[in-house]
Amino acid sequence: MSNIQSKFTELFLEFIDSYPYSGDGLRHIAAYDQQRQQGCRNFKGIIAAANAGEDVTDSILLQLLPYTDSPANQKRGGWIHIAPVLATDVRNKYEAAKWTKSEEWPDIAQAILNFVRCCNDDPNKLIDACNNFSNLPYSKGFQSGIISPILNALRPDNFILINKKSRIVINYFAQTSYTQQLIDYPDINNTGIQLIKNLAPEMRQPGRPALRDDDLFDMFSHWLVAVKKYHFNSINPSLLNEIMTDIKSDIEEQNLQPEYTLDQCSEETGIDEIELIRWVNNINRKGQVILQGPPGTGKTFIAQKLAEHFITGRDGFSEIIQFHPSYSYEDFIQGIRPRSKNGQLTYDLVPGRFLEFCKKAESYDDICILIIDEINRANLSNVFGELMYLLEYREEKINLAGSNESFKIPGNVRIIGTMNTADRSIALVDHALRRRFAFIKISPNYNILKRYDQDEEINFSIDQLIQVLQDINKMINDPNYEIGISFFMIWKIEDNLQDIWEMEIEPYLEEYFYNALDKIEEFRWNKVKIKLGLNTDENN
Known part of the structure; x- marks a missing residue:
C-alpha cells in the first residue's frame, strides 16, 4: 500500500495546487451539496406523488437520473448533475439503441423507484437490489453510473459516486478490474469506501477544500482522468485497455456539451x-x-x-x-x-x-x-x-x-x-x-407555426389561423405592433385557443384600436372560430 500511497500523494498534491480553486474547480465544489439537496427533494416529491396514486413515470426518469447541464435538460426538468450520464431524455437514448420499447417505460420507472427505495430503506440490501434489477428484461443500459448518483444523494455515507472517472481511479489504485455493470456496483462501492478511508490521511493536505473525503476523491478522479489525462501504467494489459477505452469516451463526454450547431x-x-x-x-x-x-x-x-x-x-x-x-x-x-x-x-x-x-x-x-x-x-x-x-x-x-x-x-x-x-x-x-x-x-414567422403544430391532432386549419393573423397585421399596418405567433405555440392549442383569443388577442387589439373599436369586430372570437372551422356547439 505504501507505493500506492506515495503515488497518490504525489498526484493529489498536484491536484490541490492546480484544480480546486480554478473556475471549474469552484463550480465543481459547489455542485456536490446542491445536487444532493436537489436529489433529495426530487425523491421526496416523487414518493409523495406515488403514495397519492399519481403517475410518476416522467418524474422518475427525469428527476432521479443524472443529466448534463444543458438548456434542453433544464427545460424538461432533468436532474442536473456533476457526473452526468444522460445528454438527452433517457427514453430517446435507450429506444434509439433498441434497449427498450416505449411501452416498457412505466415498468422501468417503477423498477428504478423500487430499487432506490429498497437501498434507501436498508443499504445492506444493495446486493439483492442490484441482482434483482439486473435480471429484469429491460435492465440493459442501467449501470452503476446512472444509478449511484441518486443513492449518493440520499445516503452519502453508504454510497459513493461511481462513474467512469471514479471507477478508473478505484481500479487503478486498488488494483481491481470492476466493470460498469450494475452487478459490480456493490463490490466497487465497498472497495471505493475502503480505499478512500485508507487514503484519507494523504488527502488531508494544506489548502484542500472543505469537502467530504468521498467528494474530494471524486473531484480528484475527475481531474486525474479528464483534466490531467493521466497515463495509467503499471497495470495488467486487459484492465489498461479497458481504462484507456473509458478515458477516451469519458473525455469525449466531458468535453463540455455537444455542440449546438x-x-x-x-x-x-x-x-x-x-x-x-x-x-x-x-x-x-x-x-x-x-x-x-x-x-x-x-x-x-x-x-x-x-x-x-x-x-x-x-x-x-x-x-x-x-x-x-x-x-x-x-x-x-x-x-x-x-x-x-x-x-x-x-x-x-x-x-x-x-x-x-x-x-x-x-x-x-x-x-x-x-x-x-x-x-x-x-x-x-x-x-x-x-x-x-x-x-x-x-x-x-x-x-x-x-x-x-x-x-x-x-x-x-x-x-x-x-x-x-x-x-x-x-x-x-x-x-x-x-x-x-x-x-x-424579428418579424412573425408563420412557417414556424405550421411546423409547430404539424404533429398535433387538431380540428381547425392552421393555414386559416395564419390567414387571420396576416389580415389583422395588415389592418394594424405597423410592423412595430404586429401580432406574433408565440401566443399559439403551446401544447394542446385547440383546448386553449378560445381563451388565448379572448383574453390576449382581443385586449391587445382593443388597446391598439381604442378609438376605432368597430375595426376589430370581424376579429372577435365568435367570428374567428367560424373562419377556423370551429363553428360547433362544443366550441361555443
Missing part, C-alpha cells in the same frame, strides 16, 4: 442558416446586439438559442436578466447598500448583476452571453452609466462611480438584448445607445 438553431427557430451566420458575425463584431420586434415573435427564445449556440461545446455560460422601469445603476453596475455586521449598520459598495457576470466570465475561456430581456423597459442611460463608454471602447478601462478600481468588459462577454417595439418606452432608447448596439429585426 447553427443548422440545429435554424431548425428550431425557423430562421435561415445564412441569416443566423450574419447575426452571429455581428454579435462577435459589435459585442452587443438587440433583437427587436412586436410581441409574440419569439425574441427571447431566439436569444436563448443563439446563446446556446455560442456556449455549448465550449467553456462558456449564459445568464438572463429582465429590465423593468425601476431597474437602476445600482442594480446593474454597483451601488452602496446597507448591511448589518455584528449588530452595526454599515454601507458597503456592492457589485450589481453586470459586474458579477463579468467577474464570473473572467474565469471562463470562451464566450459568455448575458441576455437582457425587455431591455428598453428601463431608463438605459441611467442604468448603463459608464458602460455606455465601455460598450463602444471594449479595450479601455474606466473608473466606476464611487470606486477607485478600474473596470473593463472582459473580451469574452457578449450581450443580447430583446426589445418589444410595441412598448411605448422605446422612445427612451436614445441615439447614443443605438450607436452602441447592432439591431436585428
Whole structure:
C-alpha cells in the first residue's frame, strides 16, 4: 500500500495546487451539496406523488437520473448533475439503441423507484437490489453510473459516486478490474469506501477544500482522468485497455456539451442558416446586439438559442436578466447598500448583476452571453452609466462611480438584448445607445407555426389561423405592433385557443384600436372560430 500511497500523494498534491480553486474547480465544489439537496427533494416529491396514486413515470426518469447541464435538460426538468450520464431524455437514448420499447417505460420507472427505495430503506440490501434489477428484461443500459448518483444523494455515507472517472481511479489504485455493470456496483462501492478511508490521511493536505473525503476523491478522479489525462501504467494489459477505452469516451463526454450547431438553431427557430451566420458575425463584431420586434415573435427564445449556440461545446455560460422601469445603476453596475455586521449598520459598495457576470466570465475561456430581456423597459442611460463608454471602447478601462478600481468588459462577454417595439418606452432608447448596439429585426414567422403544430391532432386549419393573423397585421399596418405567433405555440392549442383569443388577442387589439373599436369586430372570437372551422356547439 505504501507505493500506492506515495503515488497518490504525489498526484493529489498536484491536484490541490492546480484544480480546486480554478473556475471549474469552484463550480465543481459547489455542485456536490446542491445536487444532493436537489436529489433529495426530487425523491421526496416523487414518493409523495406515488403514495397519492399519481403517475410518476416522467418524474422518475427525469428527476432521479443524472443529466448534463444543458438548456434542453433544464427545460424538461432533468436532474442536473456533476457526473452526468444522460445528454438527452433517457427514453430517446435507450429506444434509439433498441434497449427498450416505449411501452416498457412505466415498468422501468417503477423498477428504478423500487430499487432506490429498497437501498434507501436498508443499504445492506444493495446486493439483492442490484441482482434483482439486473435480471429484469429491460435492465440493459442501467449501470452503476446512472444509478449511484441518486443513492449518493440520499445516503452519502453508504454510497459513493461511481462513474467512469471514479471507477478508473478505484481500479487503478486498488488494483481491481470492476466493470460498469450494475452487478459490480456493490463490490466497487465497498472497495471505493475502503480505499478512500485508507487514503484519507494523504488527502488531508494544506489548502484542500472543505469537502467530504468521498467528494474530494471524486473531484480528484475527475481531474486525474479528464483534466490531467493521466497515463495509467503499471497495470495488467486487459484492465489498461479497458481504462484507456473509458478515458477516451469519458473525455469525449466531458468535453463540455455537444455542440449546438447553427443548422440545429435554424431548425428550431425557423430562421435561415445564412441569416443566423450574419447575426452571429455581428454579435462577435459589435459585442452587443438587440433583437427587436412586436410581441409574440419569439425574441427571447431566439436569444436563448443563439446563446446556446455560442456556449455549448465550449467553456462558456449564459445568464438572463429582465429590465423593468425601476431597474437602476445600482442594480446593474454597483451601488452602496446597507448591511448589518455584528449588530452595526454599515454601507458597503456592492457589485450589481453586470459586474458579477463579468467577474464570473473572467474565469471562463470562451464566450459568455448575458441576455437582457425587455431591455428598453428601463431608463438605459441611467442604468448603463459608464458602460455606455465601455460598450463602444471594449479595450479601455474606466473608473466606476464611487470606486477607485478600474473596470473593463472582459473580451469574452457578449450581450443580447430583446426589445418589444410595441412598448411605448422605446422612445427612451436614445441615439447614443443605438450607436452602441447592432439591431436585428424579428418579424412573425408563420412557417414556424405550421411546423409547430404539424404533429398535433387538431380540428381547425392552421393555414386559416395564419390567414387571420396576416389580415389583422395588415389592418394594424405597423410592423412595430404586429401580432406574433408565440401566443399559439403551446401544447394542446385547440383546448386553449378560445381563451388565448379572448383574453390576449382581443385586449391587445382593443388597446391598439381604442378609438376605432368597430375595426376589430370581424376579429372577435365568435367570428374567428367560424373562419377556423370551429363553428360547433362544443366550441361555443
